[in-house]
Amino acid sequence: MRATGPAAFPYLLARHELRLWASLWLWAARRTHDSAAGGAAFGYARGQGAMMFGLAFVCVVESVTMSVLLRDWPAAHHVVLVLDVYTVVMVVGLHAASVVRPHVLDAAAGTLRVRRALHVDVRIPLERIASVRRELRTTHTPxxxxxxxxxxxxxxxxxxxxxxxxxxxxxxxxxxxxxxRCHADDPGAFVRAVELAREGHAVP
Known part of the structure; x- marks a missing residue:
């Protein structure tokens, strides 16, 4: 059972950190996380790559700047350097988590697995899908x-x-x-594959 409530925060935070490190390892190994054998994987991280690496670059610049400013205070310099390096690793880890956790269409099991990095993993039975379509949205009201x-x-x-x-x-x-509503690097292929699976056809 998934831990909930304020008391579970340390556990959830530790679990999140471990999964980030695991995502970095999978990314380096060019593997994906828990993608079904024979299932079709659809990436969605391409649209955020430039932004995430830009953020990582800004963090690197900030780290260098703080190292220069704190060079006369070794203790503070070491603490801030560790925190800055860890921040850069976590930013790259978040992108890696998106890369190694694609959407997965498992026609044999009759499920569509929609994911976003470490935070969302929704399994949708194909028989519950009323419609699937390409629809570009840049604003979203909860x-x-x-x-x-x-x-x-x-x-x-x-x-x-x-x-x-x-x-x-x-x-x-x-x-x-x-x-x-989700994003796919190739939304047309994603939609066609889901429609084929719903109709009982093999997914290419």
Missing amino acids: ADGELDLAVGSQTSVTVELTEPVAHLSFFGRRREVRVV
């Missing part, structure tokens, strides 16, 4: 029963369901959602 998984401030695929599916937040809060 609404009950809707889950928006924007990447680079945009979603490109909308999945509407006949019955709700459960989504658990980072802290274990459960939500029932009937509409899932």
Whole structure:
């Protein structure tokens, strides 16, 4: 059972950090996390790559600047350097988590797994999908029963369901959602594959 409540925060934070390090290892090894054998994987991280590496570059510049400013205070310099390096690693780790955790369409199991980095992993039975379509959105207003998984401030695929599916937040809060909007690097291929799987055809 997933830990919830304020008392679970240290556990959730430690679990998050371990999964970030695991994502970096998988990325370096050119592997993906828990993608079904024979399932079709669809990436979504391309749209955020430039932004994440830009953020990492800014962190590196900040680290160098702080090293110069604190060069006469060795103790403070070492502490800040460790924190700065760790921040850079975590930023790269977040991008790695998105790369190694793609959306997965497992036609044999009849499920569509929609993910975003470490924070979202929603399994949607194909029989509950009412429609799937390409739909580019750059603004998202929170609404009950809707889950928006924007990447680079945009979603490109909308999945509407006949019955709700459960989504658990980072802290274990459960939500029932009937509409899932996500991003895919190739939304056309993503939509075609889901439609083929729903019709019982083999997914290329």
